[in-house]
Amino acid sequence: MKSKLEHFIPFPGQLAALLLASAIGIPALAQQAQPASPQSTPPSAQQPSAPASRTASASKEGFWGRVNPFARKQWVKRQTDPLNDRLGELDELNGRNAKDLKDVDSRAQAGIRQAQSTADAANQAATAAGAQARQAGSTARNANGRVDQLNTTVNGLDSYNQVVEVEVIFRGGQPVLSADSRKRLDDLAAKVTGQPGYILEVEAHSPVAGSAGIQNSARFAQVVERYLVTQHDIPVYRLHAVALGNARGAGDEEQDKPVRTSSVRVRLMENSLAAQEAASPQGVASLIGAERP
Numbered sequence: 001m002k003s004k005l006e007h008f009i010p011f012p013g014q015l016a017a018l019l020l021a022s023a024i025g026i027p028a029l030a031q032q033a034q035p036a037s038p039q040s041t042p043p044s045a046q047q048p049s050a051p052a053s054r055t056a057s058a059s060k061e062g063f064w065g066r067v068n069p070f071a072r073k074q075w076v077k078r079q080t081d082p083l084n085d086r087l088g089e090l091d092e093l094n095g096r097n098a099k100d101l102k103d104v105d106s107r108a109q110a111g112i113r114q115a116q117s118t119a120d121a122a123n124q125a126a127t128a129a130g131a132q133a134r135q136a137g138s139t140a141r142n143a144n145g146r147v148d149q150l151n152t153t154v155n156g157l158d159s160y161n162q163v164v165e166v167e168v169i170f171r172g173g174q175p176v177l178s179a180d181s182r183k184r185l186d187d188l189a190a191k192v193t194g195q196p197g198y199i200l201e202v203e204a205h206s207p208v209a210g211s212a213g214i215q216n217s218a219r220f221a222q223v224v225e226r227y228l229v230t231q232h233d234i235p236v237y238r239l240h241a242v243a244l245g246n247a248r249g250a251g252d253e254e255q256d257k258p259v260r261t262s263s264v265r266v267r268l269m270e271n272s273l274a275a276q277e278a279a280s281p282q283g284v285a286s287l288i289g290a291e292r293p
Contacts, residue, residue: 197271
């Protein structure tokens with residue numbers, strides 16, 4: 001019995017080989033060591049004799065003696081080389097993808113910076129355009145104000161308002177000024193001294209009809225004009241005289257009544273624009289300076 005157990009115990013070298021083979025090629029060991037089927041073994045071969053045990057031990061020894069443990073590394077290398085190649089391709093592909101992503105990110109960042117720069121430039125241009133538009137609007141409003149002022153000035157050039165009216169009576173139809181008539185003309189001249197933008201309308205009447213009445217009224221008007229020019233330095237261009245004879249002017253309240261006295265009506269007409277300037281502080285200051293000796 002002891003001799004049979006000794007045939008099944010492996011040697012120390014064989015034990016090391018067994019451990020190495022189990023770590024490297026378990027699938028190969030499983031294929032090599034297939035147990036014999038009980039049905040295929042003839043009854044005569046199943047004998048528990050010592051020569052059979054030695055044969056099984058010798059076959060195991062012959063298996064480990066023929067197989068080179070390092071041959072399993074070559075097989076594993078052949079199996080893993082395609083995987084290593086594939087892993088290398090994947091690493092290379094990942095490197096290219098990383099580089100492409102970096103390039104795309106760089107281009108994207110450059111595009112974003114350029115777009116931001118363009119947007120900033122557009123905002124600056126819009127701000128400048130807005131400032132110019134506001135300035136243009138202000139200029140347009142000033143221009144409109146000046147146009148309105150100019151229109152007012154133009155419209156006021158020929159707009160005159162009556163300030164006062166003086167009537168001079170000629171007694172007996174003689175072209176001679178009485179003391180009362182001279183007093184009235186002196187008061188009228190005092191009102192226009194230093195005043196801009198005025199005219200004096202001289203409207204002469206005579207009770208005589210026809211051309212004789214027109215001639216008489218013209219002499220009366222000349223007497224009044226001569227007195228104002230010589231005695232009060234009234235400019236001639238400010239005097240506008242008309243001889244109507246026995247006719248009455250338009251708008252006369254006594255239009256339907258005949259003229260019964262020889263008279264001259266002097267109306268002080270003031271320009272509306274000149275009146276506005278005179279009413280302003282600058283106009284008042286100029287008038288005060290003109291009245292000083």
